[in-house]
Amino acid sequence: MGRYSFISSQPFKVLKYKDTDENPLEVLKEELHKYRVVNDTNLPFVGGAVGYLSYDLGNYIENLPRTAVDDIEMPDMYFGFYNHVIVIDHLVQKTYIATPNIDIELEEKIIDNIEQRILKEEKKGIDSICYEEKEVTPIRLKSNFTKEEFKNAVQSVREYIRQGDIYQANLTQRFSGETELTSFELYRDLRRFSPAPFGAFLNFEDAHILSNSPERFIRCVNKRIETRPIKGTRPRGKDKKEDLRLQQELRNSEKDRAELLMIVDLERNDIGRIxxxxSVKVPELL
Incomplete structure (x- = not known):
């Protein structure tokens, strides 16, 4: 788990783009500048834009054809702008209500509204806010690949590498299934069974995003960009001794080291472009 958790709702502005001639990234840049947040607290986030950027937005940066089949019709970009946030500091066991507004009257209204909503939930009783484990039917997952199709795709990637067209590919599968759980119940189960420092539940009007990751993709603070890619994993051991053995096994793995070096080199190149x-350095590798 990370040190902080953030909760917010009722965005005062929403940006949603799909297959538009307008560059969504430029629009987002303008809106971020318009609603620029000055954070003079010790908290890492006090309000602002929260959302996601799809891989397909790369077409607005690189002049590449769209070859992917759009069979789920998700927006390319979805952001909500929030003027308040509840911040939970798990380290010191404190919770804060934060807002980036410099308008004191508006800030007081926001805080009062949040307090009233919390009191309203409290009146419903403790059962309305406590986690309740449900007995549900296991989800039957289905891949968008058959086994033979995936093997053929792997062979195609290897051939592209041999021909020099590419040197790396992210070949993924998408799994789909049905569940009796709500999106948020599914997210809470995900966080409970697989806690990770980087996770998010985005409850947009027509799209729900459940994200859970052990690695930081990118962070930018005071014009300093940081990325911490992860390649190669091992399960946790039964005890400290087995943990150390698995750790050493991972460090000695030529395959995992090669994959890590490749992704680090790739991200060095991408960050170096901007x-x-x-100025691009690798202060620690393993």
């Missing part, structure tokens, strides 16, 4: 020449 950074000052010679």
């Amino acid at each position: 950074s000052k020449t010679g």
Whole structure:
């Protein structure tokens, strides 16, 4: 788990884009500038934009054809802008109500509204806010690949690498299934069984995103960009001794080291395209 958790609702503005001639990234940039948040607290987030960017937005950066079949019709970009947030600091066991507004009267109204909503939930009783484990039917997952199709796709990737067209590919499968759980119940189960420092539940009007990751993709603070890719994993051991053995096994794995070096090199290259020449460093690798 990470140190902080953030909860917010009722965005005052929503950005949603799908297959538009307008560049969504430029629109987002303008809106972020318009609603720029000055955070003079010790909290990492006090309000602002929360959402997601799809892989397909890469077409607005690189001049590439759209070859993917759009069979789920998700927006390319979805963001909500929030003028308040509940911040939970798990380390010191404190909870804060934060807002980036400099308008004191508006800030007081926001805080009062949040307090009234909390009191309303309290009146419903403790059962309305406590986790309740449900007995549900296991989800039957179905891949968008057959086994033979996936094997053929792997062979195609290997051939592209041999021909020099690419040197790496992210070949993924999408699994789908039906469940009796709500999206948020599913997210809480995900966090309970597989806690990770980077997770999010985005409850948009026509799309729900459940995200859970052990790695930081990218962070930008004071014009300093940081990424911490992860390649290669091992399960946790039964005890500390087995943990150390698995840790050493991972460190000695040539395959995992090669994969890590490849992704680090790739991200160095990408960050280098928008950074000052010679400023990209790898202070720690393993």
